[in-house]
Amino acid sequence: MLKNVPKILSPQLLKVLCEMGHSDRIVIADGNFPSESVGKDAIVIRMDGHGIPEILDAVLKLFPLDTYVEKPVNLMEVMPGDHVETPIWDQYADIVEKNEGSRGQIGHIERFRFYEEAREAYAVIATGEQALYANIMLQKGVVQ
Template sequence: MLKNLNPLLSPDLLQVLRAMGHGDEIAIVDGNYPADAHAQRLIRLDGVSATAALDAILSVMPLDLPEFVPEPAFRMQVVGNPQAEVPIFQEFRDLIGKHEGAGYTLGSIERFAFYERVKQAYAVVSTGEARLYGNIILVKGIIKPA
């Protein structure tokens, strides 16, 4: 056990997060997502919600700065209604705000474009999220020197 570290951050997940560089992407996907088929590196968090995984990851990984990329986090659009909002989208926004503060937005990507972007991601975290559209891609940022 480690102090002050979310217990969802397994050794494998911590290794992936540490190995990622600035601009690398990590996807957190729901239980319906074809994670094994799309992942270069797959981390399984079965039984864990996508929001709990997001909260744990953002507790140690910075998102890219808004001045470097306009949207350092993306969610999948609802099929047939790209403007639609489902409750998990606001939960994603709330967690991003909790960890990164104001100025960070949650972008959206069409379903098949999302799939292609996940295939290019450094890693995929497959969760047990049962809610539809519980998928998000994060762009890793930097730690500014003090």
Template sequence: MLRNIDPILSPELLHALRAMGHGDEIVIADANFPGSSIGPTCIRADGSSASEMLKAVLSVMPLDTYVPDPALTMQVVGDPGTVPEAVAEFQTIIDATADCPARIQGVERFAFYDRAASAFAIVQTGERRLYGNIILKKGVIG
């Protein structure tokens, strides 16, 4: 255990977050996401929700302030204007936790998968709500 570090941040996840550079992306994924088959290293966090993981990650990782979209979620198939419950909660967490809060941008389902395939890592949570996935772009600490 470490002081001031959320205990759901496993040693493997802390290593990935520390190894990431400015502009690298990490995916926090729900239980239905194809985390193990899409490409990047998949870090399992089955006992955590995506919201808990988002809050923990943002407690140690800055969001990129040099891009307009440092936080991306998957749009609802057939209804891209809908904001799922998980995404609304993600925005509340970003607003309260991120050092530089940003508005979440939605991307089409397959564009989200393509972006996730090139991420630094995927954190596969036990999140059961649909569309409980978010991509974060790492920023810098000034």
């Protein structure tokens, strides 16, 4: 047992977060995201029983965001013509602000470009999140 580690973080996920280096990316994917095919060259961690906000909050307690890029946190943009509300993005902004002190680190990536960039990710966390367009990508920084 360890102290002060959020219980939702499995030993496998802790190991992956520790292994990742500066500029490596991790995707926390919603239940509709093709985690296994996009992450075929990455480490895929199954967390199907959990939603993204609780995982994001736990990860950001340990994971430094990259300060050398303008937007180390990126969301998948809603496709033109999709009339989808994304209130979960407000939750993400609150979580990022709570853990990092600012909401300004969050950017948006067009859907198909998001998939392309996710294919280069070190790891993908496959969740049971049901919100649409809930995928989020984090880029790791350094501990200072």
